[in-house]
Amino acid sequence: MLYPNNIKKDKKSFINYGNRGMNLENLINETNEYYLNNDIALIFKKPTPIGIAKVSYNSFGKSIEKAYFKEQSTLDYNGLYKGKYIEFDAKETLNKTSFPLSNIHPHQLKHIRNVINHKGICFLIIKMNNLYYLLLGESLIYFIDHNERKSIPYDFIKTNAFEIIEKYNPSLDYIKIIDNLLKEEK
Amino acid sequence: MLYPNNIKKDKKSFINYGNRGMNLENLINETNEYYLNNDIALIFKKPTPIGIAKVSYNSFGKSIEKAYFKEQSTLDYNGLYKGKYIEFDAKETLNKTSFPLSNIHPHQLKHIRNVINHKGICFLIIKMNNLYYLLLGESLIYFIDHNERKSIPYDFIKTNAFEIIEKYNPSLDYIKIIDNLLKEEK
Numbered sequence: 001m002l003y004p005n006n007i008k009k010d011k012k013s014f015i016n017y018g019n020r021g022m023n024l025e026n027l028i029n030e031t032n033e034y035y036l037n038n039d040i041a042l043i044f045k046k047p048t049p050i051g052i053a054k055v056s057y058n059s060f061g062k063s064i065e066k067a068y069f070k071e072q073s074t075l076d077y078n079g080l081y082k083g084k085y086i087e088f089d090a091k092e093t094l095n096k097t098s099f100p101l102s103n104i105h106p107h108q109l110k111h112i113r114n115v116i117n118h119k120g121i122c123f124l125i126i127k128m129n130n131l132y133y134l135l136l137g138e139s140l141i142y143f144i145d146h147n148e149r150k151s152i153p154y155d156f157i158k159t160n161a162f163e164i165i166e167k168y169n170p171s172l173d174y175i176k177i178i179d180n181l182l183k184e185e186k
Numbered sequence: 187m188l189y190p191n192n193i194k195k196d197k198k199s200f201i202n203y204g205n206r207g208m209n210l211e212n213l214i215n216e217t218n219e220y221y222l223n224n225d226i227a228l229i230f231k232k233p234t235p236i237g238i239a240k241v242s243y244n245s246f247g248k249s250i251e252k253a254y255f256k257e258q259s260t261l262d263y264n265g266l267y268k269g270k271y272i273e274f275d276a277k278e279t280l281n282k283t284s285f286p287l288s289n290i291h292p293h294q295l296k297h298i299r300n301v302i303n304h305k306g307i308c309f310l311i312i313k314m315n316n317l318y319y320l321l322l323g324e325s326l327i328y329f330i331d332h333n334e335r336k337s338i339p340y341d342f343i344k345t346n347a348f349e350i351i352e353k354y355n356p357s358l359d360y361i362k363i364i365d366n367l368l369k370e371e372k
Contacts (some may be wrong), residue, residue: 042304044260047235050250064236064253068246074230078264083305085266118228119269 024090024127027171028077034170041175043079043086046072073107075122081175082182085120088174092127098151099128101144109144112137121178125164126157133161134177210276210313213357214263220356227361229265229272232258259293261308267361268368271306274360278313284337285312287330295330298323307364311350312343319347320363 028045035041054066075089091103104112104124115122115137122137139160143152162177214231221227240252261275277289290298290310301308301323308323325346329338348363 036300039303042300042306047233047256049233050236050253060254062255064250064255067236067250067253069248069250080271080301080304080306083270085269085271114222114228115266117225118266120228120266 024092024125024132027132027166028090028125031170031172031174032077032079035175041079041081041086043077043081045077046074048072071105071107073105074111075108081121081178084182085115085118086122086178087115087120088123088125090125090127095151096129096154098149098153099126099157100151102150104140109141113141116141121181123174125172125174126161128154128157132164132166132172133157134164134174135161136181210278210311210318213318213352214276214311217356217358217360218263218265221361227265227267227272229263229267231263232260234258257291257293259291260297261294267307267364270368271301271304272308272364273301273306274309274311276311276313281337282315282340284335284339285314285343286337288336290326295327299327302327307367309360311358311360312347314340314343318350318352318358319343320350320360321347322367 025045032041032043032045035043049070049072050067051070052064052067054064055062056065057063075087077089078085078087080086089104089108091099093099093103112122124135124137124140126133126135135157140152143156143160164172164174164177166172211231218227218229218231221229235256235258236253237256238250238253240250241248242251243249261273263275264271264273266272275290275294277285279285279289298308310321310323310326312319312321321343326338329342329346350358350360350363352358
């Protein structure tokens with residue numbers, strides 16, 4: 001498609017920000033469903049926390065008339081694999097050179113430290129440059145505790161995260177990486 | 187207080203059904219907060235799942251104009267203790283002689299079987315006859331698979347569940363029971 005000369009080409013204007021993260025979330029949900037149906041792992045997305053301001057009662061029961069979204073103070077997904085506690089979040093950035101730490105809320109960061117302290121398995125699945133990475137909570141915390149930077153350079157992610165190759169069924173087989181890590185631990 | 191003779195005394199009418207379970211939930215929330223603040227375990231109540239029917243946008247951001255409550259298909263609380271996955275639900279009955287299985291939805295039952303299969307720690311905290319019991323998922327499933335009954339006799343609970351003695355800080359120290367079970371396992 002050619003652009004008339006008087007329209008400034010701005011790549012950003014063609015990005016649907018409303019859907020940002022949508023695709024990654026769908027891939028993860030599909031993967032979790034595959035894990036559930038094939039008895040591999042039990043991982044669920046937590047419901048979005050909301051604050052309820054007004055309810056009404058009718059013949060169908062209780063319904064919500066007014067509510068607002070609350071921030072998730074933990075990570076979006078949790079569950080279990082071989083008895084072990086797993087918790088993670090899906091993060092997507094359009095930034096090609098670094099992952100902005102503003103994507104992770106301070107209370108989420110505190111929670112990641114907590115999960116690690118309690119010997120849970122905690123990580124981020126990051127979509128960046130159209131690739132998928134599993135960055136362990138330990139690597140994330142290491143970076144934060146040893147850097148003043150407000151974003152993680154892509155090089156750090158490429159070196160320290162595990163790439164998850166997108167494929168068919170399951171789309172993003174992140175448990176395979178966790179399984180390998182657990183085997184190494186033994 | 188004395189009742190006029192023409193009013194039939196009905197004990198049930200003095201029970202606030204709307205608050206049923208409230209007290210137990212508060213005790214558990216308090217206990218979980220104690221565990222969190224004292225670095226003992228990380229257990230959270232899952233947000234209530236809702237279906238959003240209508241949202242609006244204003245200067246404060248997105249808010250919900252119409253929504254409805256969905257049924258939790260898993261159990262209400264989950265988290266981790268010493269790296270192990272924990273999931274449980276709080277159930278309360280006013281029935282003195284048996285615990286009606288109608289308190290547990292079929293999809294919750296299926297989920298309990300799943301958690302056990304994946305080596306998670308799964309249980310119910312039951313308030314009955316003003317006492318608190320921790321009934322392991324394994325005992326619950328055993329009962330269901332070996333009985334045609336629609337309720338669990340109180341005797342079965344007294345024999346097979348662990349009593350949690352209510353005390354001050356933490357109110358219901360259920361992790362202590364889990365800890366003893368984990369020690370026995372070794």
